[in-house]
Amino acid sequence: MKLQRRGLVLDGSGVIFAELEALGLAGWAFQMVSTIDAALKALSRDPAIIGLVAFDSPHAWPAAELDQLLARPDVEWIALLEEGLLRGERLSPEVLRNFHDFHSLPLDRARLGCTLGHAHGKAALLRSEVGQCSDLGAYGMTGSSPKMRQLYRQIDKVITVDAPVLIGGESGSGKELVARAIHRYSARAHGPFIAMNCGAISPGLIHSELFGYERGAFTGASQRKVGNVEAASGGVLFLDEIGDLPLEMQASLLRALQDRTITRVGSTERLHVDVRVIAATHVDLARAVSDGRFREDLFYRLNVVRLKVPALRERVEDLPALAQQVFEECRGKGAQARGFSSAAMNAMMAHSWPGNVRELRNRVQHALVMSDNRLLTPADLGLVEVVGSVDSTLGERRTAVERELIEASLKKCRNNVSATARQLGVSRVTLYRMIDRLKIVL
Known part of the structure; x- marks a missing residue:
């Protein structure tokens, strides 16, 4: 028996969901929810990789709550909407920015089948790239x-x-x-x-x-x-x-x-x-x-x-998916970058992240604003490019990168610990602890 592909449908009235069910698309099983909160809970319990959002007006869903839902990196979203809504000043940019594709009503079996298949294929490829088949996380x-x-x-x-x-x-x-x-x-x-x-x-x-x-x-x-x-x-x-x-x-x-x-x-x-x-x-x-x-x-x-809650350095295997999520959330309309270079990813994997996820977000956000590169580099992120012997351990590389970054920041801030801590995105207590551990002389 062929495994059914699953889709989550967010439909406040249930009218469009009923039309979708009536199509009887082979190989697909759809679950309907009527609120964004219910959609988040459903995805946390049993993640689907295809989501459909029904719009009966430009203001069908609160923008901030909808952005939270669409920010999930493990779901490809498709908008279902009346054709006239695409010409609205508010909805059109939102669809172009946040959705994989859109399908104008009335529903068409052949056209919708192609849209769903393409979205499902893309989602599956993205999941394989980060080494996860079906589980990138839970509880948001x-x-x-x-x-x-x-x-x-x-x-x-x-x-x-x-x-x-x-x-x-x-x-x-x-x-x-x-x-x-x-x-x-x-x-x-x-x-x-x-x-x-x-x-x-x-x-x-x-x-x-x-x-x-x-x-x-x-x-x-x-x-x-x-x-x-x-x-x-x-x-x-x-x-x-x-x-x-x-x-x-x-x-x-x-x-x-x-x-x-x-x-x-x-x-x-x-x-x-x-x-x-x-x-x-x-x-x-x-x-x-x-x-x-x-x-x-x-x-x-x-x-x-x-x-x-584990520190980021204690779950470094999560960093590629987490960095990509932060990248997508922080990328603005004017950002030139389309991703991370391999050197940037290596530098992030080697960094000890004393400021944890907050530091990661700060570095990525700064890089997206300031960089003119198509792929973010270690320099864009304020990290030192990882070089050296291939025989050195990951821990040794992290320590070397961490010491070099702190020493460079201290020099730039003229050994002002408070200013250095602000630049690195960590507390002063944390910085003093790192200075002591790395035996850095002030």
């Missing part, structure tokens, strides 16, 4: 390395429970992406997702940001403000860099989590909240507890389920 994340597969298995379990989650991992590794995935695929998906960076708010404002305040509570409080805990009720509160939360605020947060109630500043009313807390940190909270910098009782309250 790219990567099929052993460590990423382990993370996906852990998320499979986490989304079925409503317990607090503590996510560890280096800066820029994608901790917020994991938190958003847990929210999107859990029972709280229809509730809000409120993110708060505990290290980016001054200590004097954190209490108000968390719990809110009443009008007149203090000078400048001209109207009531709903705090992040209250705003997240029914959904998820994501506390990034929880290790930077001041000790006095840790006690207040613990009390709110235990009692499931809060009190706004300037009020005596206790408000019930139903919120799932997902916290993230790049520091060792167990050591912070031992050092007296983090409350032990709050640590155990948050550390019910523990996830670890």
Whole structure:
């Protein structure tokens, strides 16, 4: 029996899907979803490599949400639309930019069959190029390395429970992406997702940001403000860099989590909240507890389920697919580049990525803006081209490239560590750690 090819159809009304089913295209099985959120969930559970989007008007789908769906590198998308919509000012550029092809209505069996076949063939070729037959990732994340597969298995379990989650991992590794995935695929998906960076708010404002305040509570409080805990009720509160939360605020947060109630500043009313807390940190909270910098009782309250996001250097086999995804997402209309040169890919594979995926995105975005080359080079990415003995190990090459890049950046910034860290896209603490490990003399 010939294996059926699968297609996902996004159709808000179901009318076009019914016409498609009536065609009875041999060798094809189609699944219909009516919302973009449902499409993302369907692709995460059982990825299809062909997607069809039905348009009954130029504004059929919210642009930002549609862009998120079309950004998936493992799916070839086809637009199904009335012929007149192609002449619209908004829809035409979108179709040309984001879709593999379009099919104007009414549906034609022969013409649509050719379009589907071509798209399926292209998608299969693209997947074979990155060494994956059917699985480039899950939960909106790219990567099929052993460590990423382990993370996906852990998320499979986490989304079925409503317990607090503590996510560890280096800066820029994608901790917020994991938190958003847990929210999107859990029972709280229809509730809000409120993110708060505990290290980016001054200590004097954190209490108000968390719990809110009443009008007149203090000078400048001209109207009531709903705090992040209250705003997240029914959904998820994501506390990034929880290790930077001041000790006095840790006690207040613990009390709110235990009692499931809060009190706004300037009020005596206790408000019930139903919120799932997902916290993230790049520091060792167990050591912070031992050092007296983090409350032990709050640590155990948050550390019910523990996830670890691997650093990019720990899953270097994911880099080709991840770099291509970032390239497609960041490429603007004026970009000259059409891909990466082999030298650029070798340089990326040899680099240790201290800034992880955030650094990768920054380097690719900068290169796309500044480069005039058809294929991006190591120089475009700010990386040193990998040269040397073929007998040297990958680890030795990475160390040599990393040392050369840091030394060159330090020289350019006149040994100003803060300026060098900004140029490299890493934190100052991370840069000091690398300087110490590589024994670089300042």
